[in-house]
Amino acid sequence: MFIRRASDILPSQITPETVYRQRRQILKTLGLSVAGLALSACGAEELPAQPAARPLGKFDTAEAQTSFEQASTYNNYYEFGTDKEDPAKRSKDFKPRPWRVEVSGLAERTGSFDLDEFLDPKKREERIYRMRCVEAWSMVIPWMGVPLADIIQSFKPSSKAKYVTFRTLKDPARMPGQRQPILDWPYTEGLRLDEAMNPLPLLVTGMYGRDLPNANGAPLRLIVPWKYGFKGIKGIVGMRFDERQPSTTWEGLAPDEYGFYANVNPEVDHPRWSQASERRLAAGSSLFNARIPTLPFNGYGEHVAHLYAGMDPKKLY
Numbered sequence: 001m002f003i004r005r006a007s008d009i010l011p012s013q014i015t016p017e018t019v020y021r022q023r024r025q026i027l028k029t030l031g032l033s034v035a036g037l038a039l040s041a042c043g044a045e046e047l048p049a050q051p052a053a054r055p056l057g058k059f060d061t062a063e064a065q066t067s068f069e070q071a072s073t074y075n076n077y078y079e080f081g082t083d084k085e086d087p088a089k090r091s092k093d094f095k096p097r098p099w100r101v102e103v104s105g106l107a108e109r110t111g112s113f114d115l116d117e118f119l120d121p122k123k124r125e126e127r128i129y130r131m132r133c134v135e136a137w138s139m140v141i142p143w144m145g146v147p148l149a150d151i152i153q154s155f156k157p158s159s160k161a162k163y164v165t166f167r168t169l170k171d172p173a174r175m176p177g178q179r180q181p182i183l184d185w186p187y188t189e190g191l192r193l194d195e196a197m198n199p200l201p202l203l204v205t206g207m208y209g210r211d212l213p214n215a216n217g218a219p220l221r222l223i224v225p226w227k228y229g230f231k232g233i234k235g236i237v238g239m240r241f242d243e244r245q246p247s248t249t250w251e252g253l254a255p256d257e258y259g260f261y262a263n264v265n266p267e268v269d270h271p272r273w274s275q276a277s278e279r280r281l282a283a284g285s286s287l288f289n290a291r292i293p294t295l296p297f298n299g300y301g302e303h304v305a306h307l308y309a310g311m312d313p314k315k316l317y
């Protein structure tokens with residue numbers, strides 16, 4: 001099985017560092033650890049304590065991971081500024097607790113919930129997902145979160161509900177980027193309810209086994225791995241069930257560039273650049289050299305393509 005996965009790595013990406021990482025990943029896939037190999041080679045005394053490696057889950061990618069450092073210091077979160085380094089630099093003092101989420105619209109259970117009532121932290125799982133920004137960079141990140149489908153079910157949406165919409169905190173005193181009219185604050189994003197009920201989307205509260213950094217949307221953000229990164233709304237304080245397709249931030253700003261669906265599709269270029277390939281930010285790849293082909297649905301087609309049967313994929317950019 002790991003042979004198929006290893007062949008997913010393009011030769012152009014392989015550097016001594018990625019080879020090393022990949023080897024560790026293969027050992028992990030086999031349920032072995034580097035320490036486990038050392039045991040047979042050199043005896044028990046020198047062994048450092050190692051946590052048991054978990055086997056890869058069915059939705060996990062085995063590709064080389066982006067480092068925590070890179071994933072938490074290079075991203076978009078306009079509430080803290082528009083440069084990719086701004087979110088990490090300018091969110092340092094943000095306090096993501098206490099935190100409440102307001103659930104409203106077409107559901108049986110609505111109201112204002114403390115974060116730990118909104119989602120059960122015991123139901124968190126780790127998923128190693130690719131993420132693809134519309135700006136053509138991508139990362140591989142181990143997220144910690146609860147499947148969105150489980151959370152939605154706990155609020156019992158009515159049969160009229162066809163969409164779910166999320167809203168980011170609006171608090172210019174705590175979010176300096178909101179003092180400028182860059183976007184129509186608060187940031188909002190949404191999914192069709194059947195997309196939201198697919199097993200892949202996660203409501204995330206952590207990454208790399210730790211709490212979510214502020215720059216990555218603490219304490220609560222969405223991850224939808226087959227869509228462009230802007231669907232992954234951060235700093236969520238609201239979830240609403242709607243009958244009609246909601247207007248969302250980027251779609252509202254430039255509908256020709258950022259559609260509501262935002263499915264990753266190498267065949268539909270952004271009006272100002274190609275979407276056929278991406279720069280993978282991962283161990284061993286420098287920011288400007290590792291270009292790899294972009295996959296339809298970001299490589300998750302087997303899990304999600306059926307959601308769009310009968311729809312023209314070229315219109316779902």
Ligand SMILES: Nc1nc2c(c(=O)[nH]1)N[C@H]1C(S)=C(S)[C@@H](COP(=O)(O)O)O[C@H]1N2
Pocket residue numbers: 071074075076077078079131132133134168187215216217228229230231232233234235
């Ligand atoms: N509230 C909010 N959420 C947001 C954004 C934002 O500006 N504000 N940017 C989006 C974009 S364009 C991307 S690519 C991802 C990047 O963050 P990540 O690297 O932590 O996934 O966050 C998304 N979520």
Ligand SMILES: [Mo]
Pocket residue numbers: 076132133134135228229230
């Ligand atoms: Mo993005």
